[in-house]
Amino acid sequence: MSSRRKPGSGARTALSVRRRPPPPAKQTVPAPIPRIDPAVLRLIGNTPAVPIHFQPENVTVWAKCEFLNPSGSIKDRFAREVVLDAEQHGLLKPDSIILECSSGNTGIALSMIGAALGRRVTILMSEGASQERRQLIQQLGAELILFTSAGRYQTGIEMSREMAAKDPRYFLPRQFENPLNVADHEHRTGEEILRQVPGPIGCFVTGFGTGGTLAGVGKAIKARYPKAQVYAMEPAESAVLAGECPCCHYIEGVADGFIPPLLRDAPLDGEIKVPSAEAMAMTQRLHREHGLLVGTSSGANMAAALRLAKRSRTRGTVVTLLCDRAERYFSTRLFEVDSVPSSSSGKPTH
Ligand SMILES: Cc1ncc(COP(=O)(O)O)c(C=O)c1O
Numbered sequence: 001m002s003s004r005r006k007p008g009s010g011a012r013t014a015l016s017v018r019r020r021p022p023p024p025a026k027q028t029v030p031a032p033i034p035r036i037d038p039a040v041l042r043l044i045g046n047t048p049a050v051p052i053h054f055q056p057e058n059v060t061v062w063a064k065c066e067f068l069n070p071s072g073s074i075k076d077r078f079a080r081e082v083v084l085d086a087e088q089h090g091l092l093k094p095d096s097i098i099l100e101c102s103s104g105n106t107g108i109a110l111s112m113i114g115a116a117l118g119r120r121v122t123i124l125m126s127e128g129a130s131q132e133r134r135q136l137i138q139q140l141g142a143e144l145i146l147f148t149s150a151g152r153y154q155t156g157i158e159m160s161r162e163m164a165a166k167d168p169r170y171f172l173p174r175q176f177e178n179p180l181n182v183a184d185h186e187h188r189t190g191e192e193i194l195r196q197v198p199g200p201i202g203c204f205v206t207g208f209g210t211g212g213t214l215a216g217v218g219k220a221i222k223a224r225y226p227k228a229q230v231y232a233m234e235p236a237e238s239a240v241l242a243g244e245c246p247c248c249h250y251i252e253g254v255a256d257g258f259i260p261p262l263l264r265d266a267p268l269d270g271e272i273k274v275p276s277a278e279a280m281a282m283t284q285r286l287h288r289e290h291g292l293l294v295g296t297s298s299g300a301n302m303a304a305a306l307r308l309a310k311r312s313r314t315r316g317t318v319v320t321l322l323c324d325r326a327e328r329y330f331s332t333r334l335f336e337v338d339s340v341p342s343s344s345s346g347k348p349t350h
Pocket of ligand 1: 073075105206207208210211212213214252253254295297298301323324
C-alpha cells in the first residue's frame, strides 16, 4: 500500500484548528535552483480567438480561448508578468517565497511559474474553493494555506499582508492592486485581440475578479475603436457595480463581492447581470453544442455576449473571453447533471 499523501489533503488551515503536523526536526529545505528560460513560459498567451456561431439565434460571438493557457486559465498571463518583472528588478532573493491570496486560478498559475522557475510559492485560499484547485496547487509543489473567510475574500488579502509584514522572505504579487495586471492585458491580451478579431469591434464583455482583464483589454479596444462598448459581466445575485448588495452566486472565479481598485479607471459603458442559472446553462451549451470544455465564468461571459450580439443596435463584432477549463469544476454544481442553483443547498462562491 502506498503511503503517499493524498493530494489536497495536506493544506494548512488558517483561522481554524486543522494544521499539518510539523516536519521532522532535522529536515532541511533545499535552496531553490534558479532555472533559465523554462519552456512553459513560452506557452502562455497568444491564445487563439475563434468565431462561435449560435443557432437558433443566428448570431456570432468571437471568443478568445484563454482556457488554452498552460495551467488552464487567463491568470497565467499575470503570473508570468509579475514574477518575471520581480526577477528582472532583483526583488526575488534565493530564499524568497511568492505569496498570494487566490480563489484558485491565480494560485495555480503562480504555482506553475514557481515550479518552472524553481521558486517557492505559498497560496492562501478560501476553504470554499474547489478540491480540484487545491490539488493542482499542491501537485505543482506549492504550499497551500486555507482560510475561513465567512464570505469575505479580503480576509485572505489581509492575511497575506500580515504574513509579509512579519517575514521579509515573502514577495506579494498583489494582483488586486498591481498596475502590471492591467498593463499586461492592455499590451498583450488586448493587442492580440485587435490582431485576431475582424473589426470594427462593437462590444467587449467579460467578468472581473481583480478587474485587470476588463480594464486592460477595455483600454486597448477603446484606443483602436473609440465607439466600441465595454461591459462588465456580473452575477445577477451579486451585482455590486450596479449598486446592489453582494450575495452568494455560482460563477466561480469572478465577483468577490467588492469593486476592485483596478476597475476604477476602466473604460466601462455598463454592466450586464447574468444569473448563475443562466451562466451554468450557457456553460453546458458550450460543452454540448460546441464541444468547448470551459468553466462557469466562460458561460456567464458568453451569455452576456450573446445578449449583446442579439441587440439590433449592436454594430461591429462582439468579443468575450473563455477564461478557464471545465476540469476545474468537477466537484461543483456545473457537473451535477441538469442542476439548477437554489439558495438552500450547494456551496456557492463568495
Ligand atoms: C475564471 C476567471 N478568472 C479570471 C477572470 C478575470 O479576472 P481578473 O478580473 O482578475 O482579470 C475571469 C473573468 O471573467 C474569470 O472568469
